[in-house]
Amino acid sequence: MNFKEIAVFFKFTGQQRTGIFLLFVIIIVLQLVYFYSDFYPPEKAFPEKEEWISLQSEIDSLKLIKYNEKRKVYLYNPNFISDYKGYKLGMSTQEIDRLLAFRKENKYVNxxxxxxxxxxxxxxxxxxxxxxxxxxxxxxxxxxxxAEKKEFTHKDDLKKEKIVVLNINEATHEDLIKIYGIGEALSLRILRQREILGNFVSMDQMNEIWGLSPEVVAELNSHFKVILSGSFKKIAINDASLKELSQFSYFRYALSKQIVTYRSMNGNFKNIEDLSKIKGFPVEKAKIISLYLEF
Known part of the structure; x- marks a missing residue:
């Protein structure tokens, strides 16, 4: 195909040239309209959104204040650290396991x-x-x-204060809190236990009061002793009713019921050994219980 054959395709009549020109004009106009016109629908106004936007700055400021606040750190007893708590503190699993094993022996770090x-x-x-x-x-x-006791023993020139031994059954709240290791709560606990029992019959009962360490019990023994008043009345084990026995602190209702049943079937109890034969009887406390009973 030579040049003349190709040139035939580029020959236009006057009407065709006019049509081509008009087409270019239309294309340009459409491009300008598309460029300068906004075809997006107008945004609808939402009062809730505007209100939220107005409050956003206040919310952001409160968040910033909270973020900058120093975290309040609570004190805790290290004897009760859990696995998760120990992990958060940075302890290894071996260190946590050592603490848990120590606590299983019913021991405490002080x-x-x-x-x-x-x-x-x-x-x-x-x-x-x-x-x-x-x-x-x-x-x-x-x-x-x-620490005070150690310092006291090093002062050879200091005279030992004479200890006045008081009756534990007449001790007041003020008498008890004078003992090292006893505060307000422990003093009230001792007085409450005495009220429940009526009277203490042995200083060994101090070991039954929760929260008293062996050292504190030893201090109590050096400052107090048991003196039973004339008004102290023992329980007649062979005559007491089920209600009277169940009101005794060392007997529960079920045990009291067994005592009455055993008594009716086997006769009177002669001593604490007979009583200890009953199933469920707290044998480890038999010595103290016997001081409350009359056979």
Whole structure:
């Protein structure tokens, strides 16, 4: 195909040239309209949205204040650290397991250094977490008492104060809180137990009161003794009714019922040994219970 044959395709009549020109004009006009016109529908106004936007700055400021606030750190007793709590504190599983094994033996750590001895935590970790340890008040008093007692023994020229032994059954709240290791709560607990029992019959009963450590019990024994008043009345075990027996602190209703049944079938009890044969009888407390009974 030569040039002349191709040129035939580019020959237009006057009407065709006019049509082509008009087509270009229409294309340009449409492009300008598309470029400058906004075909998006107008946004609808929502009052709730406007109200939310107006409050957004206030919300953001409150969030910022909360973010910048220092977290309140609560004190805790390290004896009751759980697996999760220990993990959050940075303790390893071995350190947590040592603490849990120690607690299973019904033992307690009483100060930060003892916590480190049990768990083997590093000095750096102990320095971080120990300021937030909180031990019971009686432990703090016991530690203070040990320190004071040690200082006292080194003063050879100081005369020992004579201890006046009081009757535990007449002791007041003020008498009890004078003892090292006993605060307001423990004093009220001792008085409440005495009220339930009517009278203490043995200083060994101090071991039954929750919260009294062996050291505090020893202090109580050195300052108090048991003296039963003339008004103290023992329970007639062979004549007491079911109601009277069930009101006794060391007997529950089920045990009282068994005592009455056993008594009616086998006759009177002669001694505490006969009574201890009943199923469910607290044999470990037989000596103390016998002091409340009359055979």
């Amino acid at each position: 100060f930060a250094e003892e916590f480190q001895q049990v768990t083997k935590v590093s000095d750096s970790l102990l320095k971080i977490i120990s300021p937030f340890f909180k031990f019971p008040d009686w432990i703090q008093k016991k530690n203070n008492f040990k």
